[in-house]
Amino acid sequence: MPAEITLRDQTHAVASGSTLRHALEKIGVNPDTVLPTRDGELLTDDELVRDGDRIRLIAVISGGRQ
Amino acid sequence: MKCRKCGDRAVLNMRHHRLSLCREHFLEWLPQQTLRFIEKYHMFTPDERILVAVSGGKDSLGLWDVLQRLGYQADGLYINLGIDQGSGYSSTSRQKAAAFAEAHQLTLHVVDVPAELGASIPTAAMLTHRGLHKPCSVCGLTKRHIMNRLARDFGYGVLATGHNLDDEVAVLFGNTLSWATGYLARQGPVLDAEPGFVRKVKPFCRLYERESAAYALLRGIEYIYEECPHAEGATSIYYKDVLNRMEAERPGIKLSFYLSFLQARAGGFLQPATGAARPNMQPCPNCGQPTTSGGTCSFCRTWDSVRSRLSTPAEGMDHNPPG
Numbered sequence: 001m002p003a004e005i006t007l008r009d010q011t012h013a014v015a016s017g018s019t020l021r022h023a024l025e026k027i028g029v030n031p032d033t034v035l036p037t038r039d040g041e042l043l044t045d046d047e048l049v050r051d052g053d054r055i056r057l058i059a060v061i062s063g064g065r066q
Numbered sequence: 067m068k069c070r071k072c073g074d075r076a077v078l079n080m081r082h083h084r085l086s087l088c089r090e091h092f093l094e095w096l097p098q099q100t101l102r103f104i105e106k107y108h109m110f111t112p113d114e115r116i117l118v119a120v121s122g123g124k125d126s127l128g129l130w131d132v133l134q135r136l137g138y139q140a141d142g143l144y145i146n147l148g149i150d151q152g153s154g155y156s157s158t159s160r161q162k163a164a165a166f167a168e169a170h171q172l173t174l175h176v177v178d179v180p181a182e183l184g185a186s187i188p189t190a191a192m193l194t195h196r197g198l199h200k201p202c203s204v205c206g207l208t209k210r211h212i213m214n215r216l217a218r219d220f221g222y223g224v225l226a227t228g229h230n231l232d233d234e235v236a237v238l239f240g241n242t243l244s245w246a247t248g249y250l251a252r253q254g255p256v257l258d259a260e261p262g263f264v265r266k267v268k269p270f271c272r273l274y275e276r277e278s279a280a281y282a283l284l285r286g287i288e289y290i291y292e293e294c295p296h297a298e299g300a301t302s303i304y305y306k307d308v309l310n311r312m313e314a315e316r317p318g319i320k321l322s323f324y325l326s327f328l329q330a331r332a333g334g335f336l337q338p339a340t341g342a343a344r345p346n347m348q349p350c351p352n353c354g355q356p357t358t359s360g361g362t363c364s365f366c367r368t369w370d371s372v373r374s375r376l377s378t379p380a381e382g383m384d385h386n387p388p389g
Binding site for chain 2: 030031032033035037041042043044045046047058059060061062063
């Protein structure tokens with residue numbers, strides 16, 4: 001079962017075996033703008049993506065302030 | 067990745083610091099860093115009363131949490147902007163702020179803009195030239211006025227906001243692109259008090275937004291995830307994206323940009339031109355807050371105009387605009 005990475009309402013299927021950082025870059029997400037979690041735990045971006053992973057990204061960038 | 071301090075599993079890798087920490091040590095590290103900045107920039111002392119502007123978001127609630135943990139006397143101020151139509155944004159953010167205050171037995175002042183001023187921010191923006199295209203200008207004007215007014219009325223010596231490093235460098239970047247030297251001269255961790263204005267401080271100014279978010283998550287702080295619906299397309303978000311792309315290639319560039327700016331400013335880089343007159347500030351005859359206008363301040367002019375237009379409908383005008 002492929003791994004999935006979800007950011008807001010978009011889910012991407014990603015191959016297992018690479019680092020999270022590499023997987024994020026492949027799907028066009030800047031790792032510095034998100035916090036990856038798996039089962040409610042924060043992950044560092046050197047974690048390897050495993051088969052069946054359900055990784056939820058929390059967007060950290062807010063805006064509209066002066 | 068292992069925690070640099072104890073070797074346990076790290077939860078956050080901060081490439082710009084070459085530092086990765088476990089949950090326990092990160093939750094110690096961030097308040098320690100905040101304290102370091104509070105002291106370095108002489109933001110406030112433990113015996114001063116601090117008013118924290120809380121929006122229900124991760125930065126302001128995280129800041130309030132840190133200040134409380136550090137033992138400072140910090141109360142909160144939430145401003146209900148009335149941004150609810152279709153999004154429930156203000157209702158949700160208010161609920162988050164109130165829940166945090168109650169859980170920590172903290173004092174939260176609430177100012178309701180629609181009730182107090184007569185219209186929500188989106189409505190006011192539609193009725194004024196200032197807010198012609200977006201409510202942000204009216205929103206900022208209103209929030210700054212209310213924050214200062216409340217701080218003065220309740221005797222707080224310091225107003226603290228949750229601005230983080232990403233916020234600061236986005237503003238710095240924009241002001242540098244246009245060489246807005248007036249704004250650049252006033253940007254920094256501390257805006258000193260002036261007659262009629264309380265001191266404003268940004269204790270999180272050197273913390274990356276990602277660090278602030280991690281703190282809120284790890285502390286279990288319930289904050290509003292959704293953005294203000296009017297933030298879409300905001301220039302600040304665009305600048306943050308540009309800066310984060312640079313950061314991805316060159317970790318630490320955002321912090322370096324900010325610290326170098328502070329150093330340059332301290333070294334006199336933004337001295338006013340010789341002979342330039344300092345703006346003459348006089349109290350607004352309506353609200354008493356300082357203004358350079360020579361008459362009524364821009365906040366009072368704006369809201370007088372809003373209330374006037376609401377009470378004297380023009381033909382063909384929608385008197386109940388959304389928001």
